[in-house]
Amino acid sequence: MNATETTDVLIVGSGFGGSITAYHLAAGGAKVTVLERGPWLNSEEFDHDFKFGSSTTRVFDFVVGDGMSVLGGNCVGGGSVVYFATMPRAPRFVFERHGSIGRRMWPAAIDRDALEPWYDRVAEALPVTPTSWDEVPYIGGVFAAACKAAGHTANPSPSAVDTSLCTNCNWMMSGCRFDAKRSLLLNYLPAALSHGAEIRPLHEVQKITKLDTGDYRVHYNTIDEVDYRQQTGSGTIDAKIVILAAGTAATPVILQRSEPELGRMPHAVGRYFSGNGERLNTAVLEDDKVRELLGLSRDEANAYGAYQIGRGPVVASWDRLDGDLPEYERFSLEQLYFPPGFGTILAQVPDAKGPSWYGPEKKEMLRKWRSWLTVFTMSEDDNEGVFGPPPPTGNSERLSQQLLGFGSLRYRPTENTLRGWEVSDAAVRDILEHNGLARVMPWTNDVIGAYTVHPLASCRIGDDPETSALDDRHELRGHPGIFVTDGSAVPGALTVNPAFTIAALAERAVPGIVHALRERGVEVHYGAPAPDGGGAARRGTAAAVRTVLG
Amino acid sequence: MPETECPPSRNTVLEAFADTIIPGEKRHPDDRAVAGVSQGGGAVAAGAIDVLETPEGGMAPALDDLARMLDEHAVAYRAGCGLPEDREPFVGLGYDDRLALVGELLAPGHPEHAMWAGLAMFSFMAFDTGAHMHTADAIAAGHPGLATLGFAPPGEDGLWRFPAYSYGRPLADVHPDTDPTGSPV
Numbered sequence: 001m002n003a004t005e006t007t008d009v010l011i012v013g014s015g016f017g018g019s020i021t022a023y024h025l026a027a028g029g030a031k032v033t034v035l036e037r038g039p040w041l042n043s044e045e046f047d048h049d050f051k052f053g054s055s056t057t058r059v060f061d062f063v064v065g066d067g068m069s070v071l072g073g074n075c076v077g078g079g080s081v082v083y084f085a086t087m088p089r090a091p092r093f094v095f096e097r098h099g100s101i102g103r104r105m106w107p108a109a110i111d112r113d114a115l116e117p118w119y120d121r122v123a124e125a126l127p128v129t130p131t132s133w134d135e136v137p138y139i140g141g142v143f144a145a146a147c148k149a150a151g152h153t154a155n156p157s158p159s160a161v162d163t164s165l166c167t168n169c170n171w172m173m174s175g176c177r178f179d180a181k182r183s184l185l186l187n188y189l190p191a192a193l194s195h196g197a198e199i200r201p202l203h204e205v206q207k208i209t210k211l212d213t214g215d216y217r218v219h220y221n222t223i224d225e226v227d228y229r230q231q232t233g234s235g236t237i238d239a240k241i242v243i244l245a246a247g248t249a250a251t252p253v254i255l256q257r258s259e260p261e262l263g264r265m266p267h268a269v270g271r272y273f274s275g276n277g278e279r280l281n282t283a284v285l286e287d288d289k290v291r292e293l294l295g296l297s298r299d300e301a302n303a304y305g306a307y308q309i310g311r312g313p314v315v316a317s318w319d320r321l322d323g324d325l326p327e328y329e330r331f332s333l334e335q336l337y338f339p340p341g342f343g344t345i346l347a348q349v350p351d352a353k354g355p356s357w358y359g360p361e362k363k364e365m366l367r368k369w370r371s372w373l374t375v376f377t378m379s380e381d382d383n384e385g386v387f388g389p390p391p392p393t394g395n396s397e398r399l400s401q402q403l404l405g406f407g408s409l410r411y412r413p414t415e416n417t418l419r420g421w422e423v424s425d426a427a428v429r430d431i432l433e434h435n436g437l438a439r440v441m442p443w444t445n446d447v448i449g450a451y452t453v454h455p456l457a458s459c460r461i462g463d464d465p466e467t468s469a470l471d472d473r474h475e476l477r478g479h480p481g482i483f484v485t486d487g488s489a490v491p492g493a494l495t496v497n498p499a500f501t502i503a504a505l506a507e508r509a510v511p512g513i514v515h516a517l518r519e520r521g522v523e524v525h526y527g528a529p530a531p532d533g534g535g536a537a538r539r540g541t542a543a544a545v546r547t548v549l550g
Numbered sequence: 551m552p553e554t555e556c557p558p559s560r561n562t563v564l565e566a567f568a569d570t571i572i573p574g575e576k577r578h579p580d581d582r583a584v585a586g587v588s589q590g591g592g593a594v595a596a597g598a599i600d601v602l603e604t605p606e607g608g609m610a611p612a613l614d615d616l617a618r619m620l621d622e623h624a625v626a627y628r629a630g631c632g633l634p635e636d637r638e639p640f641v642g643l644g645y646d647d648r649l650a651l652v653g654e655l656l657a658p659g660h661p662e663h664a665m666w667a668g669l670a671m672f673s674f675m676a677f678d679t680g681a682h683m684h685t686a687d688a689i690a691a692g693h694p695g696l697a698t699l700g701f702a703p704p705g706e707d708g709l710w711r712f713p714a715y716s717y718g719r720p721l722a723d724v725h726p727d728t729d730p731t732g733s734p735v
């Protein structure tokens with residue numbers, strides 16, 4: 001009865017950071033156990049439905065903080081199940097950023113060149129592929145044409161969507177019903193399972209303690225499958241190595257809660273949070289102008305009017321991703337669809353005389369919803385988010401059965417961050433208000449503060465122990481055997497969508513974790529191919545692996 | 551929640567709040583909750599009370615208090631403006647006064663901001679998503695919010711597909727510093 005469960009590697013969370021490490025370590029022969037707080041759904045369970053209790057709320061997590069709210073995944077596969085699968089690599093200058101610390105934020109060992117072969121591995125695994133113009137939904141087309149008319153370039157972004165299976169239904173935030181979106185449920189996770197990894201859904205890790213042997217004990221609660229506020233039990237598992245991959249908004253909270261028993265945490269745990277400089281603007285397009293100025297038409301009746309059709313962001317403008325521009329003034333702009341609810345509440349009425357995000361004028365704006373176009377800014381913020389004391393369990397005090405809770409993150413944008421938003425708002429207006437094509441307004445920050453679907457850096461890698469929680473191998477300073485491989489490890493804003501970079505860093509961290517396992521007497525090898533067996537990208541990382549494993 | 555447990559005026563007050571967020575037309579000539587400043591159904595007709603009362607949403611336990619507090623704020627508001635005091639506090643306010651009071655409660659920095667923002671967001675969601683119903687059923691039933699948005703209906707199997715989706719041609723020059731994988735360099 002008292003027999004303690006043991007494993008070689010205990011992984012917390014099954015998003016990018018958890019799945020990628022689970023696969024490689026299981027394939028290398030380690031006993032791997034993954035604890036995931038959310039449920040485990042398959043494609044038939046991904047609903048096209050806004051009803052509370054459908055996959056729309058089951059797989060999603062929305063934590064309202066003080067000045068910053070974070071959206072993320074809450075299921076096996078993590079953010080990959082709810083994400084839009086837009087997968088650009090981060091531009092070169094990002095790795096040279098100084099941010100708020102007056103020196104390079106990234107470890108000396110990592111720049112774009114060093115990360116390139118690890119990006120290649122992820123690209124092969126998911127896979128990530130370029131997008132061609134004839135696959136660009138109307139909304140991306142209209143944005144591209146507006147960019148061109150205003151003298152800008154625009155790119156179809158690389159993505160992890162198999163467009164041959166995609167129906168452009170735009171329900172991908174509720175999970176992809178058609179297996180078109182290459183979530184982790186289709187590659188790393190099944191490959192990890194086939195190598196014996198065990199994944200336990202509805203297991204929420206609360207804290208970590210240390211054993212006399214130097215191993216760690218991971219404490220979890222089991223969670224009711226419908227009402228996530230209810231705990232159905234609890235337990236512990238002992239492990240030689242713990243990998244935290246609970247996501248940027250959860251990993252530091254687990255460490256904060258563990259601190260009294262585990263010992264002092266590095267200063268940077270729960271600090272330096274970045275929202276990836278995220279900002280949204282919503283435009284309402286004039287259909288006759290779309291026809292007249294951009295020469296576009298869908299059919300006799302409509303030039304555009306196609307907001308609902310597509311698959312999240314597909315086209316981006318990268319003119320401001322210029323390393324010669326001053327820091328905080330560089331950003332990318334991406335056309336975006338957000339479904340009603342998330343995508344409508346915070347949008348503001350241009351030139352409102354009364355309230356701008358609700359009231360009669362907002363209702364009139366909603367009548368034109370089909371002509372909306374949302375533009376997503378990813379800019380450079382100042383890593384100004386700080387987590388307060390942890391809530392009793394999980395990373396929020398849940399209000400709703402699913403989806404919604406209140407967390408301890410506090411974010412007050414600095415002048416630098418605000419300037420970035422201001423210049424990007426102006427750029428969006430330049431593009432879309434050109435010749436009366438549309439009217440544009442940024443979303444309000446008055447309701448839930450700023451918001452991000454790209455939380456980063458709350459437990460980051462770096463060379464300076466004062467401003468980074470992890471060394472450049474993702475090991476938690478002062479706590480050997482605890483690694484962090486999720487978005488919290490990324491040092492700062494990336495100016496583009498982050499999942500590809502998070503995934504590449506997780507791939508890169510694996511040889512170091514293999515090394516740590518071997519030091520603890522676990523026989524494990526490194527060198528698994530891509531989840532589908534492809535070995536092309538493995539050659540590119542061989543040299544880097546040798547420097548870690550000899 | 552049994553009908554008898556909730557104060558008789560509670561839902562009328564909450565409806566008046568929801569109607570302030572997304573206004574609609576009166577359901578009948580004596581409709582006190584809905585101010586009637588907008589054509590077509592608003593948050594109330596879209597099911598605001600049902601959404602607020604769902605066990606999933608988590609708002610239900612707070613609704614009595616929210617309605618009571620809203621009335622208390624309305625009493626103070628009308629006293630401050632010298633408005634007549636012989637009618638229901640919040641429901642008795644005209645639309646512009648409801649808007650002014652709700653604006654105060656929703657202003658960043660108001661001590662109860664989070665609460666009222668929550669109530670506003672759930673009211674909004676009733677209109678935008680009809681989160682108390684299956685979306686396909688809501689559309690079939692003519693849900694006023696989804697109809698206002700022009701949210702397209704699903705196919706026969708209840709799933710959405712858009713076979714026509716692209717202008718199908720290059721519409722801008724790509725950035726000169728794009729690498730062969732399609733990423734920025």
Ligand SMILES: Cc1cc2nc3c(=O)[nH]c(=O)nc-3n(C[C@H](O)[C@H](O)[C@H](O)COP(=O)(O)OP(=O)(O)OC[C@H]3O[C@@H](n4cnc5c(N)ncnc54)[C@H](O)[C@@H]3O)c2cc1C
Nearest residue numbers: 013015016017037078079084085086205486487497498499
């Ligand atoms: C709507 C939306 C769209 C997005 N679109 C894109 C996009 O197009 N491109 C892009 O690059 N990025 C996108 N992102 C962001 C992307 O999803 C994240 O950057 C990425 O998933 C982060 O990976 P991760 O490994 O850090 O954590 P996650 O993928 O968030 O995984 C963390 C996992 O840990 C689990 N967990 C949390 N706490 C615990 C606990 N205590 N115990 C056990 N398990 C726990 C969570 O349930 C989750 O499954 C999007 C995000 C959202 C929300």
